[in-house]
Amino acid sequence: MTETQTTDETAEATRPALLEARDLHVEFSSRGRRARAVDGVNLSIGQGEIVALVGESGCGKTTLARTLLGLERPTSGEVRFGGAALDYGSKALKAYRRQVQLVLQDPTGSLNPRHTVYEAVAEGPRIHGLPDEREIVASALSRAGLRPPERFFLRYPHELSGGQRQRVVIAGALALDPKVLIADEPVASLDASVRGEILALLLRLREELGLSALVVTHDLGLAWNIADRVAVMYLGRIVESGPVEQVLTAPRHPYTQALLSVLPESPERVVLSGEPPDPTRIPGGCRFHARCQVLASGKAAEVGVDAKCRSELLDILPAVPGAQAACHYAEAVS
Template sequence: MSSPILAARDLRVEFAAKGRVARAVDGVNLDVHPGEIVALVGESGCGKTTLARTLLGLERPASGEVRYAGRPLAYSGRALKAYRRQVQLVPQDPTGSLNPQHTVYEAVAEGLRIHGLTDGEEERVAAALARAGLRPPERFFLSYPHELSGGQRQRVVIAGALALEPKVLVADEPVASLDASVRGEILALLLRLRDELGLAALVVTHDLGLAWNVADRVAVMYLGRIVELGPVERILREPEHPYTRALLSVLPESGAGEPVAGEPPDPTRLPAGCRFHPRCPVLASGEAERAGVAGRCRGTELAVLPGSSPEPRVACHYAAARVRHPR
């Protein structure tokens, strides 16, 4: 496997909340390789958006580091500006991210102007719109956001990122605001950009069905930690972590157990042991007790998963016991 283009190494991000510290990202290792799409999956509040913002350089970690092309991210103004040209955000809400008073041309050209890339501006804008599937591009130059469909607005946002010729896209719920009929088109566009341009992407989503359609690998996040990581086929067809199985249960074709019960714990008061144990169906059913790991589930913290292994990894006492003592 090639060296990662974007990586998190023991990344930790903390926020003050209610007079205490919330560990939004708590020891995350994650790699994104050139030409690879990684889906970062989890419930709302699990830390995935904070992790994405930190990888974009929008949040500074309390410890650990972000690496781009093998080098730690520097937070000086010039270095950070150069980095953000290479690692571009595709936001969740194209309507909110587009200035209603700017034409499509101005929206796509904005990043070029910020980075001083004004030579051949019109050709760059046209090429970016064409790559994003808005053809002929000149037809859209003078259009305003309210004149476009939701799918077209998302393509304009993607074109704005592509104009800078980045190496990595970080897409935060890129189809959440779109009609079901349009979602497949945007996902197909991401796959085409990967295949034609060699773009890497981190796609943040709560939807494992989306991951199934677009990702090469899946990272499942819970309460600031990656709890399962591996190739999409393996993780979605043979999930090992009870949390992954619970997330999959909403997909009709999965047959993967019961939906997750209850609400995530307060991130300022993380439970001892496995962070999922207060909601874990394996523990509640007595299976963990029968496997001899219930005490560890409640009291022994799990190790942080490495981000670089091509093999599936899972942070779960019960899954580890099943590997050691298969039925």
């Protein structure tokens, strides 16, 4: 290992957490039962770091993102920003949302068709009473790659391409000069030719502004291209996390392996049986065991952990920079 690699890894390990979830639980009532949408999550995002949160639809990613934004209150655990627990008073939340901004997946749905680009980007600064509105809007559009910004002021969303609309949404977030962006499937609705441009923009914003980001996605290919670290979520809990290259080149959890198998370069496709279980009825043992290809193939039995997979609960993963997986089989063969 070179001296440069050691220095980089030390910096990664000691990077202070800017936004954190600590033992976060979020529950909802569903047909008389409690749905555990987020069921014990530890997650940290450092200054200038991009973390990808990956998993199937219904795994709890969006609920976790909404809770980090202060839009949902946790049942237990806490959200921390800058080392302090999130205050849910109206004034404190308003100030917090200047620092942590949301970028939604559907720019068409995010933008009011009756509002011009200028009005869309100016909405946040007006809510927060910021001076020099025109200068803020122009600067935000320019940072988002819409130049010269004045050329876009009076345009309406239907006059823009999909990529331009997404840039307007990003400009609306940048207008408040946030420290963290939470991007929910930021390129899912865009053509393949435009996806790379938006991902490059997010990386450039990180370099130029020191922005941190949580990118919520079902696409591990996107995570590979943009993230420093990846957290894989299944049924309300993070089941594997670590540096993106380490996790995606040598995944230890069978669920991560299955998600990766759909990528074109994967040598073998893993087809998971069934759907994710009902979050009101999370199974005992490993929550993935009913769909696990390693258990079904007999590999877990070969190393003597099949009974543990079906009956023994796994510890909640801590928020650490190194690679880790919540899996009895992975622990047995490591």
